[in-house]
Amino acid sequence: MIKAKDINEKTPWEDLTPGGEIYEPGTARDFNTGTWRTDTPVFIAEACKHCMLCVPFCPDSAIPVMDGKRLDFDFMHCKGCGICVEVCPFAAIKMVSGGEGA
Amino acid sequence: MSICLSGNEAVAYAMKQINPDVMGAFPITPSTEIPEYFAQYVANGEVNTEYVTVESEHSSMSVCIAAEAAGARSVSATSSCGLALMYEMLYVAASNRLPITLACVNRALSGPININNDHSDSMGARDAGWIQIYAENNQEAYDNFIMSIPIGENVRLPVMSCMDGFITSHAVENIELLETDAVRAFVGEYTPENYLLKKENPLAVGPYDISAYYMEHKVQQAEAMKAAKTRILEVCAQFEKISGRQYGLVEEYRMENAELAVVLIGSSAGTAKAAVDELREKGVRAGLVKIRVFRPFPGEELAKALEKTKAVAVMDKSEGFSANGGPLFAETRSALYDQKQRPHLIDIVYGLGGRDLKTEDVEEIFDRLTDIAAVGKAGEVYSHIGQRSKEAIG
Numbered sequence: 001m002i003k004a005k006d007i008n009e010k011t012p013w014e015d016l017t018p019g020g021e022i023y024e025p026g027t028a029r030d031f032n033t034g035t036w037r038t039d040t041p042v043f044i045a046e047a048c049k050h051c052m053l054c055v056p057f058c059p060d061s062a063i064p065v066m067d068g069k070r071l072d073f074d075f076m077h078c079k080g081c082g083i084c085v086e087v088c089p090f091a092a093i094k095m096v097s098g099g100e101g102a
Numbered sequence: 103m104s105i106c107l108s109g110n111e112a113v114a115y116a117m118k119q120i121n122p123d124v125m126g127a128f129p130i131t132p133s134t135e136i137p138e139y140f141a142q143y144v145a146n147g148e149v150n151t152e153y154v155t156v157e158s159e160h161s162s163m164s165v166c167i168a169a170e171a172a173g174a175r176s177v178s179a180t181s182s183c184g185l186a187l188m189y190e191m192l193y194v195a196a197s198n199r200l201p202i203t204l205a206c207v208n209r210a211l212s213g214p215i216n217i218n219n220d221h222s223d224s225m226g227a228r229d230a231g232w233i234q235i236y237a238e239n240n241q242e243a244y245d246n247f248i249m250s251i252p253i254g255e256n257v258r259l260p261v262m263s264c265m266d267g268f269i270t271s272h273a274v275e276n277i278e279l280l281e282t283d284a285v286r287a288f289v290g291e292y293t294p295e296n297y298l299l300k301k302e303n304p305l306a307v308g309p310y311d312i313s314a315y316y317m318e319h320k321v322q323q324a325e326a327m328k329a330a331k332t333r334i335l336e337v338c339a340q341f342e343k344i345s346g347r348q349y350g351l352v353e354e355y356r357m358e359n360a361e362l363a364v365v366l367i368g369s370s371a372g373t374a375k376a377a378v379d380e381l382r383e384k385g386v387r388a389g390l391v392k393i394r395v396f397r398p399f400p401g402e403e404l405a406k407a408l409e410k411t412k413a414v415a416v417m418d419k420s421e422g423f424s425a426n427g428g429p430l431f432a433e434t435r436s437a438l439y440d441q442k443q444r445p446h447l448i449d450i451v452y453g454l455g456g457r458d459l460k461t462e463d464v465e466e467i468f469d470r471l472t473d474i475a476a477v478g479k480a481g482e483v484y485s486h487i488g489q490r491s492k493e494a495i496g
Contacts, residue, residue, distance in 0.1 A: 001303075009314040009315075011318070012318070013317075013318035013319070013321045013322055014322075016315065016318050016319060016322065018199045018258060018322060019197055019198045019199040019200075019258075019307070019308075019319065019322075019323075020308075020309045020311055020315065020319050021198070021199075021296065021305060021306065021307050021309075022305070022306040022307075022309060023296060023303060023304070023305060024304065025304045025306075027306075
């Protein structure tokens with residue numbers, strides 16, 4: 001069974017899946033969309049109350065959570081839309097210019 | 103079992119015998135009776151089919167795509183603008199390699215609005231990647247639909263089983279039906295290796311391809327269409343064993359020593375065969391090649407069938423508006439291009455919007471071919487017959 005990790009831009013047509021069908025879940029995890037950013041969020045941990053408002057609002061699910069606390073951004077998938085800044089009631093996130101961040 | 107059925111009844115009956123998992127149902131003249139008759143089978147509990155009534159043909163094809171991807175054998179029926187409305191989905195079905203079977207009851211595309219037969223609908227979809235098989239009569243309509251299942255499911259391509267609207271779909275003919283057990287054994291179960299409902303392994307269908315991958319996926323599809331030729335012949339051979347009826351990619355009629363021939367598709371072949379018989383009585387070496395499978399196009403087989411002829415008229419029952427001749431003409435010319443000896447080739451566009459074709463019309467075409475063979479020049483290569491014109495009325 002052909003896996004996503006075995007496919008790249010050098011794979012011959014014979015070794016691609018029929019119709020491009022995909023045989024495993026969650027392949028988006030391995031795909032870097034963080035390079036699309038033009039602005040980057042900065043997590044101000046001291047101000048964060050872990051209210052969990054930003055987490056479900058993020059369209060890319062790029063705010064990981066562990067043990068009831070949010071962690072720093074998943075920069076491989078954050079596209080820098082800034083919605084998290086809009087919803088944070090504690091100014092614990094700020095946007096800086098550029099794809100790389102602070 | 104011998105019985106009198108219309109083409110639509112025959113196809114609906116074939117569907118009943120196949121007992122598909124899902125039917126995406128939407129009506130359009132002259133295919134409406136197919137989902138109509140089938141609905142009765144559903145209501146009577148004679149099939150286990152999930153009958154999904156939708157709001158448009160775009161949706162009926164979408165239902166088939168989703169169901170087939172999920173692992174369900176799916177069918178539908180449509181004509182003309184209905185086929186046109188599902189246009190983008192036809193490409194999706196083929197590129198996702200889903201072996202859906204569609205009964206296409208050929209009807210002219212609008213406009214002006216016309217509900218009668220010509221091939222503009224399926225010809226308009228000839229590049230969508232579907233296998234296309236055309237029936238000459240009700241028997242073929244029944245047989246072709248049944249054969250479509252093991253053809254498509256083996257090469258993973260959808261199949262359009264076509265018949266002429268009203269002429270074949272509504273006219274009643276005496277046909278031979280197979281026993282339901284024989285049909286079920288012939289089509290077998292739909293057993294895709296991967297499908298959405300396979301809980302042991304997840305599946306995602308219809309991804310986005312960047313340019314680095316699209317070309318490779320299309321080459322895969324092209325190879326599958328090439329392989330379809332062999333598979334179609336295999337299935338025809340198996341079908342002959344259970345039915346006694348023999349089918350190929352083309353049908354050659356009285357071509358053994360033919361000097362003059364017509365190439366055509368569908369019910370007009372019946373009319374043309376009668377004309378060929380009359381001409382043969384008069385000593386004209388006339389023959390006919392009927393294209394049964396249009397996609398994949400049987401170029402080699404056609405070239406071989408025509409290799410000893412002197413003059414050939416391709417008869418197109420759809421325009422195409424290339425200003426260079428119809429679609430069947432373009433494919434035929436291409437098939438003959440590499441031949442050392444080629445007949446003179448002309449294109450006659452006929453029968454648009456259900457304009458009648460009579461045996462006399464076919465005989466006139468053969469008269470033209472006789473002149474062409476004698477003079478050694480094709481003359482006007484692309485023309486229409488049957489229309490009223492000032493020139494003709496004089």
